[in-house]
Each structure stands twice: as C-alpha cells, then as structure tokens.
Amino acid sequence: MSWTDERVELLKKMWSEGQSASQIAKELGGVTRNAVIGKVHRLGLSNRTAPAGGAESAPAAAEPAPAPTPAAKAKAAPKPEPEPEPAAKTPEVAVEPPAPPMSPARRAIIPAGQPLPPQPSANEISPEAFAKVSEVEKSAKRITLMELTERTCKWPIGDPATEDFWFCGLPVQQGKPYCEAHVGVAFQPMSSRRDRRR
C-alpha cells in the first residue's frame, strides 16, 4: 500500500480527531501503526495541538518546557483572550499558565469506546446465561477502567458509586466488547423466552 492522497487525508483526519495510530492503521488497512506514526511525523503533524499564531516552522523537537515566553522579545500578538475574567485583579502571586478548567480527577473521557454496557438486570435473561455470568464474575480479573482494552471484557460489575466496582476483564469474544459469558447476556436474540403466541 502506498500513501495516496486519500489515505493521507484520512490519516490526517483521524489523527486530528485524536484517534490512535493503531486505530488509524486498522482503518486504512495495509499498514501498521508504525507506518502511520512514521507518516505522521514526516507530515510534521506530530503535535496534535496546532501552534497558535500562524503556520510557523514547527521544529518537531520536543520542548520539555515551552517557557511561557512573556512578552519580552516577541511582538505583541493580537490575542482575543477569551478568558473570562470576572472581577479579580491579577493576583501578584497566583500563577497558573496551563491550568484549564475542571478538577484533576473528574475527567475520564474514553476516546473511542463503545457505549456503556447495559447493566445486567437479572430479570429478562436466561437462567443459564445468568448462572454462567455469575460464575465468571467470581473469577473475573477485576480490572479498572484504565485497564480496559479492545480485548478485555468491558462488562461492569458492581456499583460504580462504590469501591465495589470493576470490569470483567476476561478475554473478549472476537469482535465483541465482552467475554463469551457476557456476550451471552448482552446480546439477546430478542426473544429470550418463547414468546407465547396469543
């Protein structure tokens, strides 16, 4: 496979969307994630955050600490400064350059995950499946949210509001987000019980 315009375009698009290199590679087909990453770098779009100002020669050199260059030498750039400044005068001490919003830990956005699995309401699932799940859940790996991958069962177990919560984590069934047992209760044939004819 070669990097045709179309493929490069898709690459750019997905990369800018925050897709991982492996996901992009999977989508494109015929290339590995390494190829994707290599291309990304060659295209010079390694940095997903476009440098403000203008298309400047962006030396891909990884700057450990992009010193918040005051206004010493650079000419004043016309910045709209959309920062909402209520009525607080600039405190002489408080300094927080890259301290956006939100609290530290309350942000857990899954890049490209499946919709949250349905909770097992043990009422409309077949007894066999339920028994099977119960069994599995006893020997589940008990992985955390961060440990979920495309190959780990994403079935939630327990109460998310408590510490008594984890994910199954067993190997998923090919193409499915859950392990075999949980696939069984997640995807019902739409008629788990013989719909009694009327």
Next chain:
DNA sequence: CCCTGATTCGC
C-alpha cells in the same frame, strides 16, 4: 499483558 507515541536507520 495489553497498549501508546517517538525515534532510529537500512532500505
């Protein structure tokens, strides 16, 4: 173990 991107370097 699974994954992530970054870099190197022979091709």
Next chain:
DNA sequence: GCGAATCAGG
C-alpha cells in the same frame, strides 16, 4: 519517503 525495530512510557 517508507516503515520495522526499537525505545520509553502507561
């Protein structure tokens, strides 16, 4: 330019 191998991390 390309990308496998490797590195460095989570």
